Amino acid sequence: xxxxxxxxxxxxxxxxxxxxxxxxxxxxxxxxxxxxxxxxxxxxxxxxxxxxxxxxxxxxxxxxxxxxxxxxxxxxxxxxxxxxxxxxxxxxxxxxxxxxxxxxxxxxxxxxxxxxxxxxxxxxxxxxxxxxxxxxxxxxxxxxxxxxxxxxxxxxxxxxxxxxxxxxxxxxxxxxxxxxxxxxxxxxxxxxxxxxxxxxxxxxxxxxxxxxxxxxxxxxxxxxxxxxxxxxxxxxxxxxxxxxxxxxxxxxxxxxxxxxxxxxxxxxxxxxxxxxxxxxxxxxxx
Amino acid sequence: xxxxxxxxxxxxxxxxxxxxxxxxxxxxxxxxxxxxxxxxxxxxxxxxxxxxxxxxxxxxxxxxxxxxxxxxxxxxxxxxxxxxxxxxxxxxxxxxxxxxxxxxxxxxxxxxxxxxxxxxxxxxxxx
Numbered sequence: 001x002x003x004x005x006x007x008x009x010x011x012x013x014x015x016x017x018x019x020x021x022x023x024x025x026x027x028x029x030x031x032x033x034x035x036x037x038x039x040x041x042x043x044x045x046x047x048x049x050x051x052x053x054x055x056x057x058x059x060x061x062x063x064x065x066x067x068x069x070x071x072x073x074x075x076x077x078x079x080x081x082x083x084x085x086x087x088x089x090x091x092x093x094x095x096x097x098x099x100x101x102x103x104x105x106x107x108x109x110x111x112x113x114x115x116x117x118x119x120x121x122x123x124x125x126x127x128x129x130x131x132x133x134x135x136x137x138x139x140x141x142x143x144x145x146x147x148x149x150x151x152x153x154x155x156x157x158x159x160x161x162x163x164x165x166x167x168x169x170x171x172x173x174x175x176x177x178x179x180x181x182x183x184x185x186x187x188x189x190x191x192x193x194x195x196x197x198x199x200x201x202x203x204x205x206x207x208x209x210x211x212x213x214x215x216x217x218x219x220x221x222x223x224x225x226x227x228x229x230x231x232x233x234x235x236x237x238x239x240x241x242x243x244x245x246x247x248x249x250x251x252x253x254x255x256x257x258x259x260x261x262x263x264x265x266x267x268x269x270x271x272x273x274x275x276x277x278x279x280x281x282x283x284x285x286x
Numbered sequence: 287x288x289x290x291x292x293x294x295x296x297x298x299x300x301x302x303x304x305x306x307x308x309x310x311x312x313x314x315x316x317x318x319x320x321x322x323x324x325x326x327x328x329x330x331x332x333x334x335x336x337x338x339x340x341x342x343x344x345x346x347x348x349x350x351x352x353x354x355x356x357x358x359x360x361x362x363x364x365x366x367x368x369x370x371x372x373x374x375x376x377x378x379x380x381x382x383x384x385x386x387x388x389x390x391x392x393x394x395x396x397x398x399x400x401x402x403x404x405x406x407x408x409x410x411x412x413x
């Protein structure tokens with residue numbers, strides 16, 4: 001089993017929104033970032049993977065198991081972390097363990113208490129007494145205690161302070177260190193992915209824009225900058241996104257076209273640059 | 287061995303790793319048969335992608351500095367420092383040839399060129 005998550009031609013139609021033909025593969029042992037502006041279909045994709053939404057068409061396999069036909073086997077190996085926790089606020093940590101462990105034959109109580117200790121979560125506390133970062137770590141502690149092979153996190157960093165975000169990234173890199181675990185991680189805070197992610201899947205307006213290695217993704221694009229008079233109509237047609245301002249312009253271009261912009265300053269693009277410039281539907285924005 | 291990643295240097299991270307490992311081999315900091323840090327551990331500690339480290343190690347192997355032994359790690363090869371020296375010598379020769387050509391165009395005498403080199407060397411030692 002080399003691919004922990006296979007998504008093939010996944011589609012879903014709602015009123016006013018369509019997720020269309022999404023295909024990507026996450027191999028064992030790596031972190032993949034799922035990116036795109038709000039409303040582009042990241043959460044829909046994750047809900048379809050988890051079978052919380054019925055897909056219109058396509059296929060999803062988790063560790064080789066179909067996520068609908070073999071839902072139980074698929075989910076046995078899966079850990080999920082949402083933006084907000086899915087435990088009852090009034091539960092004590094011990095009650096959380098009791099209710100979650102009931103679903104997993106291989107639940108490891110010792111591992112759970114060790115992980116709580118490592119994350120500095122006091123077992124005597126109630127869920128509602130934990131900070132947002134702590135609640136997230138509690139969800140992770142659960143996933144680690146039944147040795148989930150694949151972790152899926154939906155916007156886990158959006159409500160966290162920089163310290164907790166850094167901690168989370170560290171926990172995730174530790175988790176994949178042995179090469180036997182993988183992480184799918186949706187976020188619009190792409191700085192978090194800039195270093196730690198191995199793969200990027202970028203969904204834009206319900207369609208797949210890119211899926212592949214992060215370095216490869218960053219290599220595809222460059223930012224060029226120049227004075228206004230240097231921006232000819234011919235050039236601007238080839239650019240993927242342009243920002244004009246009174247003293248010049250900035251634009252995202254394909255690295256393969258770089259020769260045509262030899263007279264301009266070129267620099268590497270960040271994930272943020274790429275998402276921002278490619279999400280404007282070609283319109284220059286002010 | 288020291289490995290430090292800069293986010294603002296503009297040099298790709300895999301290239302930074304390669305350069306620093308090469309200079310460690312050159313300086314003798316990394317000896318023949320020593321192993322490089324495990325790929326996944328290094329990625330975790332530097333908080334960078336596993337694929338980035340993989341690329342650095344693979345390219346170092348292709349260039350003949352290290353050998354990757356499945357399941358045992360990445361070993362420094364003996365000829366690493368000679369290879370690097372060879373590459374550097376080649377680079378020096380090329381740059382000097384270029385300087386000589388430019389000197390001919392500028393009608394600079396051999397003596398003047400030697401003099402210029404000495405001045406530049408002195409400036410570098412002062413730094």
